[in-house]
Every structure is written in C-alpha cells, then in structure tokens.
Amino acid sequence: xxxxxxEWAKDPLVDxxxxxxxxxxxxxxxxxxxxxxxxxxxxxxxxxxDLRKWLKFADGQLNRRDVARCMAEANLVKGDLxxxxxxxSEMVTHDKPKHRxxxxxxxxxxxxxxxxxxxxxxxxxNHHRHGPYIxxxxxxxxxxxxxxxxxxILQTAVRIALPSMAIxxxxxxxxxxxxxxxxxxxxxxxxMLSPPKNIPLxxxxxxxxxxxxxxxxxxxxIFQVMLxxxxxxxxxxxxxxxxxxxxxxxxLKGIDAEQLFMEEKKLSTKNTEELKNLIQKEKSMLAxxxxxxxSRHNRFGTMIWVKRDEDKVSTISGQDVLGKAQxxxxxxxxxxxxxxxxxxxxxxxxxxxxxxxxxxxxxxxSAQKSLKAFVxxxxxxxxxPLFMHLRKAIERENDRVETRHSRQYFYLASWFLRAECAxxxxxxxxAADRKSTEVLTAEDESYGLVAEVMNQxxxxxMNRFMQKSEDEKAWQDLNAGMKCFTxxxxxxxxxxxxxxxxxxxxxxxxxxxxxxxxxxxxxxVSVLRxxxxxxxxxxxxxxxxxxxxxxxxxxxxxxxxDMQVRCRKRARKIRKKQAQAQGVDNNEDGNVSxxxxxxAAQRTVSDRKFDFHRFAAKFxxxxxxxxxxxxxxxxxxxxxxxxxxxxxxxxxxAFKMELAVLLYRVDILQLLNKMxxxxxxxxxxxxxxxxxxxxxxxxxxSVVKRVQDRPELVVEMLFSKIPAxxxxxxxxxxxxxxxxx
Amino acid sequence: ATTDAGLGIDEEIKIVKKRQPVPKLDENRLLSxxxxxxxxxxxxxxxxxxxxxxxxxxxxxxxxxxxxxLDDLYPRAKFADGLAMIEKLGHTKRIQFMRKExxxxxxxxxxxELDREx
Numbered sequence: 001x002x003x004x005x006x007e008w009a010k011d012p013l014v015d016x017x018x019x020x021x022x023x024x025x026x027x028x029x030x031x032x033x034x035x036x037x038x039x040x041x042x043x044x045x046x047x048x049x050d051l052r053k054w055l056k057f058a059d060g061q062l063n064r065r066d067v068a069r070c071m072a073e074a075n076l077v078k079g080d081l082x083x084x085x086x087x088x089s090e091m092v093t094h095d096k097p098k099h100r101x102x103x104x105x106x107x108x109x110x111x112x113x114x115x116x117x118x119x120x121x122x123x124x125x126n127h128h129r130h131g132p133y134i135x136x137x138x139x140x141x142x143x144x145x146x147x148x149x150x151x152x153i154l155q156t157a158v159r160i161a162l163p164s165m166a167i168x169x170x171x172x173x174x175x176x177x178x179x180x181x182x183x184x185x186x187x188x189x190x191x192m193l194s195p196p197k198n199i200p201l202x203x204x205x206x207x208x209x210x211x212x213x214x215x216x217x218x219x220x221x222i223f224q225v226m227l228x229x230x231x232x233x234x235x236x237x238x239x240x241x242x243x244x245x246x247x248x249x250x251x252l253k254g255i256d257a258e259q260l261f262m263e264e265k266k267l268s269t270k271n272t273e274e275l276k277n278l279i280q281k282e283k284s285m286l287a288x289x290x291x292x293x294x295s296r297h298n299r300f301g302t303m304i305w306v307k308r309d310e311d312k313v314s315t316i317s318g319q320d321v322l323g324k325a326q327x328x329x330x331x332x333x334x335x336x337x338x339x340x341x342x343x344x345x346x347x348x349x350x351x352x353x354x355x356x357x358x359x360x361x362x363x364x365x366s367a368q369k370s371l372k373a374f375v376x377x378x379x380x381x382x383x384x385p386l387f388m389h390l391r392k393a394i395e396r397e398n399d400r401v402e403t404r405h406s407r408q409y410f411y412l413a414s415w416f417l418r419a420e421c422a423x424x425x426x427x428x429x430x431a432a433d434r435k436s437t438e439v440l441t442a443e444d445e446s447y448g449l450v451a452e453v454m455n456q457x458x459x460x461x462m463n464r465f466m467q468k469s470e471d472e473k474a475w476q477d478l479n480a481g482m483k484c485f486t487x488x489x490x491x492x493x494x495x496x497x498x499x500x501x502x503x504x505x506x507x508x509x510x511x512x513x514x515x516x517x518x519x520x521x522x523x524x525v526s527v528l529r530x531x532x533x534x535x536x537x538x539x540x541x542x543x544x545x546x547x548x549x550x551x552x553x554x555x556x557x558x559x560x561x562d563m564q565v566r567c568r569k570r571a572r573k574i575r576k577k578q579a580q581a582q583g584v585d586n587n588e589d590g591n592v593s594x595x596x597x598x599x600a601a602q603r604t605v606s607d608r609k610f611d612f613h614r615f616a617a618k619f620x621x622x623x624x625x626x627x628x629x630x631x632x633x634x635x636x637x638x639x640x641x642x643x644x645x646x647x648x649x650x651x652x653x654a655f656k657m658e659l660a661v662l663l664y665r666v667d668i669l670q671l672l673n674k675m676x677x678x679x680x681x682x683x684x685x686x687x688x689x690x691x692x693x694x695x696x697x698x699x700x701x702s703v704v705k706r707v708q709d710r711p712e713l714v715v716e717m718l719f720s721k722i723p724a725x726x727x728x729x730x731x732x733x734x735x736x737x738x739x740x741x
Numbered sequence: 742a743t744t745d746a747g748l749g750i751d752e753e754i755k756i757v758k759k760r761q762p763v764p765k766l767d768e769n770r771l772l773s774x775x776x777x778x779x780x781x782x783x784x785x786x787x788x789x790x791x792x793x794x795x796x797x798x799x800x801x802x803x804x805x806x807x808x809x810x811l812d813d814l815y816p817r818a819k820f821a822d823g824l825a826m827i828e829k830l831g832h833t834k835r836i837q838f839m840r841k842e843x844x845x846x847x848x849x850x851x852x853x854e855l856d857r858e859x
Binding site for chain 1: 777780781783784785788790792793796797799800801803804805807808809812813816817818819820821822824825826827828831832836837840841843844846847848
C-alpha cells in the first residue's frame with residue numbers, strides 16, 4: 001500500500017495524477033466524526049458524483065481500469081460507501097437529500113461490483129494488469145456487503161428504490177426506472193460474484209458462498225422483493241424481467257432441485273447414506289490398490305522377463321508383477337513415456353463454460369430451508385407471469401434481451417420444472433402417508449403452475465433455439481436447450497401418469513405436438529451423433545435427452561399405433577418430371593419455374609405414418625455408439641441413473657437391434673473389461689454393478705463366438721465398421737438385395 | 742580477385758544435422774509384414790478360446806494379444822493411444838479397400854461352386 005506522494009509517482013501501475021485526484025475525492029467524502037460515527041463531508045454528494053464521473057470517463061472512455069483499482073486500494077466501499085448507506089438507511093424513503101446521497105452511493109457501488117471480465121477484443125494491457133487485483137477486491141466487496149453489521153445493505157438498496165417502485169408504470173419517469181434498475185443490478189452483482197478459480201483467495205470462502213448469499217437475501221427480505229416484482233411483471237414492471245432472470249439464474253444454477261425438496265428427515269438419511277457410500281467407495285478403491293501393492297520395501301529390486309514370440313523378451317521391474325501375467329502386461333503399457341499428442345485448437349474457455357451450470361453446489365441446511373420456501377412461493381405466484389413475459393421478450397428480440405438470456409431462460413425453465421415435479425412428489429408422498437393429516441387438494445394435482453413453459457409457443461421457441469445453437473455451434477446454449485427439453489418430457493410423463501383424467505388428456509396433447517414434427521426427431525438424433533469434445537456436462541445432457549426421448553416415443557407410438565409425423569418431402573424431382581412431361585415449349589419461363597420449384601421443394605411438407613422401429617434404428621450407428629462410449633469413459637464419476645442410461649443404450653445396440661458388430665472394437669472391449677475387472681473398475685457394491693457384469697459377460701460371449709465363426713473380425717475389430725460390410729460381419733452372408741424387375 | 746576467391750571453396754560448409762525422423766504409425770507400417778498380415782497369422786495359430794464360462798478370461802487374452810502385437814508394431818505408443826491411431830487410419834481409402842479384401846477372402850465361395858456343379 002503506497003501512502004506518500006513520492007511513492008505514488010514511482011508506482012508503475014497507476015497514473016499518479018489519477019491516483020491523487022481519486023484519493024483526494026475519497027478523503028473529502030467524509031470520515032469518522034467526533035462522536036465516533038461516520039460523518040459526511042460538506043460536499044459529499046458532489047464528491048460522490050465526481051467519483052462516479054472518474055469511474056465513468058477515465059476508466060470507461062479511455063478503456064482503463066486505473067480508477068477502479070485506486071478505489072479498491074483506498075478502501076472506498078467498506079470505509080465510506082457502506083458507512084454512508086448505513087447512516088442514511090433509516091431516513092432514505094422520506095428525506096430527499098439523504099435519498100440523493102444514497103442513490104449516488106449506489107450508483108458507485110454498481111459499477112464497482114460489476115462482474116469483471118476480460119473482453120479479448122476491447123481489453124488493453126491495463127485490463128490484464130489490474131484484472132486479478134480487481135477480481136479479488138470485488139470478492140471482498142461481496143464479503144463486506146453480506147457481512148456488514150451496522151445496516152442491511154441489500155435492504156437499503158431496495159429501500160432506495162421503493163419510492164420509485166411505488167409510482168405506477170405509466171407515470172414513472174425514466175429517472176425512477178433507472179433507480180429501480182440500479183438497485184436490482186446491485187443485487188444481481190452481489191449474487192453473481194463468485195471467487196475466481198485461477199486466483200488463490202485469502203479469507204473464509206464460506207463467508208461468500210452461495211449459502212451465505214441465500215441466508216443474507218432471506219434475512220434482508222430480498223426474496224419478498226423479488227417475488228413481488230416477478231409476480232406483477234407486465235403490470236408494474238416491464239424491463240426488469242431480464243434482471244430478475246439473471247438474479248434467479250445466478251442464485252439457482254448448480255443447485256440440485258430434487259434435493260431441495262427432499263424432506264428433512266429423508267435428506268439427512270440420504271446424506272448419511274451418501275457418506276456411507278463414499279466411505280465404501282474409498283474402501284474398495286484402497287482395497288483394489290492393496291491387492292496390487294508391493295509386499296516388500298520399494299528397493300527390493302525384482303525384475304522379470306516376459307517371454308514373447310520369436311525368442312524376444314521384455315523386462316519389467318517391480319515385485320508387484322511377479323506371478324501375475326495380467327498385471328505385468330498392464331505395467332508394460334503404463335511405463336511407456338510417450339503420449340499421443342492431443343489436438344490443440346479446442347477453445348480454452350471450456351472449463352469456464354462448464355462452470356456456467358454443470359458445477360454442483362452444496363447448501364447449508366438453513367440456506368436450503370429458506371431457498372425452498374422461496375422457490376415454493378415463486379412457483380405459486382410468479383413462475384407463469386415471469387416466464388411468459390420473458391418468452392415474449394425473447395421472441396420479439398427486445399433490446400434488453402442479450403444472447404445469454406435465452407440460455408438462462410431455458411436453464412431456469414428446466415430447473416423449475418424439476419423443482420415442481422419434486423415438490424409434487426413429496427406432497428403426494430405425504431398425502432399417501434396415513435399418519436399425516438394432509439390431504440391432496442385439487443390445486444396440488446394440477447400442473448397449472450408451470451403451464452406457461454408447456455405450451456406450443458414455448459416449444460416453437462425452444463425448437464428454434466436448439467436448432468440455432470446447433471447451427472452456430474453454441475454448445476452451452478444447446479446444452480441448456482436440451483436440459484429444458486428433457487425436463488419437459490419428464491414432466492409430461494409424470495402428467496400422463498397422474499390420476500386426473502384431464503391431466504392425462506393434456507399430456508397426450510402435448511406429446512402429440514412434440515412428436516408430430518419430424519424435424520424434432522431428427523434433431524435429437526443429430527445432436528447425439530455429432531458429439532465431439534464438448535465436455536461431460538454436454539455429454540450428460542445429450543445422452544439423457546436421447547434416452548428419455550426414445551423411451552417416451554416408444555411408449556407413445558405403442559399407444560398410438562397410427563401415429564403420423566409431419567416431414568419434409570423432396571418434391572423437386574417429381575415437379576421437374578411433371579414439367580418435362582408437359583412439354584419443352586414453355587422454355588422461356590423455365591428458369592422462373594425452377595427457382596419456384598426449389599422454394600416449393602423446401603416448403604412441401606406432408607404427413608407420414610411413423611415407424612418406431614425405423615426411427616430407433618437411426619439411433620444405432622457408429623457415431624452414436626462413439627458418443628455413448630465417450631460418456632461411459634467417465635464411469636467412475638457417474639451415478640446410478642447415468643450408468644443405467646449407458647447400459648440401456650448398449651443393450652439396445654447389442655441385443656435389441658442386433659447390431660453388436662458396432663461394438664466389436666478393441667478399445668470398447670478394453671473399456672468394458674476394465675470396468676468390470678479393474679484395476680480402477682466399477683465398484684462391486686454399486687447397485688448397477690450386477691447389471692453391467694451380466695451385460696458385459698453376455699456381450700463378451702457373443703464376441704468370442706463371433707470371432708471363432710469369422711476370423712476376419714480380428715482385423716475388423718481395430719476399426720469402426722464401414723456400412724458396406726456391417727451386414728456381412730453380423731450375419732455371415734451378404735444382404736440379398738431385392739431385385740427389381 | 743575477390744570474386745575469384747569467392748567461389749565458395751574457402752567458405753566453411755555448415756553441416757546441419759538432420760533430426761532423425763520420428764517413426765510414424767501410418768498406412769505403410771500397418772500394411773507391412775509386422776502389421777495386419779502378422780495379426781492375421783498369429784490369430785490363426787494362437788487365439789484359443791475356452792468358451793462358455795470363461796468369457797472374461799477369453800477376452801482378456803485376446804486383448805493381451807492385441808497389446809503385444811501393437812507393441813511390436815509401434816513400441817512408442819501406449820495401447821489405448823495406438824488403438825486410437827489405428828482406428829483413425831481405418832478411415833482412409835486405402836485401408837478401407839484392404840479391409841474389404843480381407844473380408845472377401847474369408848467369405849465362403851459357395852455360390853461359385855454351386856454354379857459349377859449345376
């Protein structure tokens with residue numbers, strides 16, 4: 001920390017003149033008065049405005065971050081701004097000058113806490129220089145604001161905006177809209193700020209965790225404010241919808257909605273079970289290590305020869321390989337030093353993208369409780385109006401809607417659907433329990449609370465969004481879209497199983513709409529097939545979507561035997577032939593009609609009978625197998641549900657569709673063998689183990705049999721199969737093509 | 742005179758040692774005698790299966806065979822890496838052609854014989 005002018009002048013980081021100006025303004029702001037409390041300076045308001053100007057013009061227009069850094073070093077936030085807010089907090093709603101000062105402070109706090117990101121196009125050297133310092137400073141701001149003991153800062157921010165909120169929408173001047181906006185952005189910033197993962201943090205991380213944030217929001221009644229804004233969106237509030245969306249997104253991302261609604265007792269048993277499982281997992285891991293660990297000290301110096309053909313030998317050292325052929329072969333492999341160079345070129349922000357929402361967050365009990373209460377109330381009162389309003393805004397491509405908002409919208413839609421389903425399940429369980437007095441009411445039974453994301457408009461938007469993000473290779477967007485789609489399907493399924501006839505009818509209707517478009521079917525297939533290096537979260541989402549989609553479609557098409565789909569038809573050829581038949585003499589308008597033909601061909605749609613078996617066959621091919629195999633490579637980190645999903649798919653490939661030949665590949669055999677026989681295999685105690693063991697045994701038996709029948713397979717097992725030979729390899733004879741007469 | 746001297750005789754010739762090229766696992770290597778032909782040979786003699794009840798042992802033995810074969814063919818690479826490289830080679834025209842040949846070799850020629858008998 002520099003203190004004297006000389007030191008400032010020598011400081012290479014910040015322009016000394018800027019520092020001098022900013023520091024003098026900060027000291028003129030105020031300080032501890034005679035009575036030991038904070039005293040405002042004479043021109044405090046002007047100082048605040050000047051500081052804001054510095055931040056805006058010196059940093060904003062010159063594209064630097066010097067002023068922000070000076071303010072962080074001078075402890076402006078904790079030393080002055082929070083003190084000022086605490087001082088005026090009580091009188092802010094009725095004292096005009098105090099209100100003005102409070103607004104000016106908030107106007108400084110919002111840009112200071114604005115999440116810092118380095119824009120690769122705009123950033124200068126300056127940004128990179130100050131980046132880490134400012135990020136850490138912002139985390140400290142968050143800590144100070146959450147833990148400030150003399151006043152409720154977040155509540156004060158809301159109180160500042162209250163007079164503006166009280167004005168009806170039509171009479172509200174733009175200045176008041178602005179005040180509401182900065183108050184909400186302030187809350188968003190605080191919720192959003194999270195410790196940067198590349199910079200070590202000093203201090204207690206629990207003080208700024210999601211749980212701490214939720215506790216503070218609860219304690220300062222911010223949830224109430226959010227509820228009242230969200231429920232009257234479209235009436236008293238319009239442009240605030242996206243800010244509420246962002247607050248919700250940063251509040252909820254990564255939190256397990258199912259867990260939130262588990263009953264406390266069940267949750268604690270689940271937690272102990274989880275702990276037990278983890279201990280068990282570790283035990284089995286250690287045991288598997290002990291099985292292969294050396295039994296003597298590490299300088300025991302054993303060395304063995306492995307005899308190979310043509311009188312060659314390989315040497316391996318270490319006593320752990322003694323007498324274990326399998327182990328020695330493994331060791332020969334692991335001691336190789338060369339690694340296949342990974343292809344560069346994948347974007348580096350992969351990890352950051354994963355952080356977006358695939359990172360699970362754990363909550364403390366108190367935070368869980370208050371968040372649960374909030375989510376319940378939100379579902380009851382605000383979900384439909386807010387999501388309808390947002391959907392319309394996204395559809396119209398309003399100016400305030402940015403690209404990230406549609407991603408957040410779909411993620412939250414899936415989150416709340418999941419939450420609602422989980423809640424209904426607990427309500428039902430409680431009602432079914434004879435000891436409790438609760439009864440199901442009609443309201444509990446209906447899905448009206450989430451109806452707004454289950455209508456045709458949303459499906460259209462979602463389909464368009466998924467298509468667009470697939471075309472643009474915006475994988476995180478597509479991930480959110482897939483999550484939403486999957487959750488909608490799951491919700492519909494629960495609806496279809498509901499006791500009410502009305503619900504069943506609605507579910508039937510929705511499924512009708514979803515399954516009617518053939519383009520939807522094709523998209524699910526193509527997303528699954530085109531996976532390439534998008535990371536585990538994405539893999540999880542796309543495999544889950546195809547799993548759920550296929551299962552539900554199967555059920556649906558069984559119930560509706562004469563199901564129709566709308567598909568595009570290639571009509572151009574037919575039209576051309578017709579035109580030719582009509583005669584060549586209308587050559588002049590031939591060009592025109594051809595372009596017309598093309599557009600017509602693109603538009604022509606027709607209904608076709610749906611054949612589930614043919615559709616399922618689309619899922620079974622080399623690229624989707626590859627996707628599931630890359631998913632399965634994470635078997636050690638997968639939960640039961642995910643393991644099951646992979647199992648079902650491979651089962652379908654190998655035995656239902658009789659295309660096991662797609663799986664006859666050495667790397668797949670090795671993976672499956674490793675999963676069951678280790679080392680580092682699947683845990684024996686895990687509930688899926690038996691299923692997998694059975695499957696792999698069956699599959700291996702078929703492999704052995706096939707290889708004996710057709711020795712050509714030995715070579716083919718090195719490669720992905722080519723379509724020309726698949727049929728022969730599977731059946732042992734060529735497909736007889738129907739001869740045309 | 743200076744031009745005469747500058748014929749370049751006096752100038753020292755710099756010898757830049759060329760780096761030894763890293764052996765590659767490519768089509769040629771895969772098709773050489775240590776490659777697929779050898780694999781076809783050794784599987785004929787050596788791949789014995791115990792059959793029902795010994796599925797895991799059978800497959801493990803088969804995997805070991807592949808691993809040792811690959812280690813002879815291209816000792817640099819680990820098993821998984823080598824497999825990935827070979828799999829990729831399988832997408833080339835030449836290897837695909839050869840794969841078809843290999844399969845066709847194994848096909849029974851029953852149709853031809855039947856024709857003759859008739």
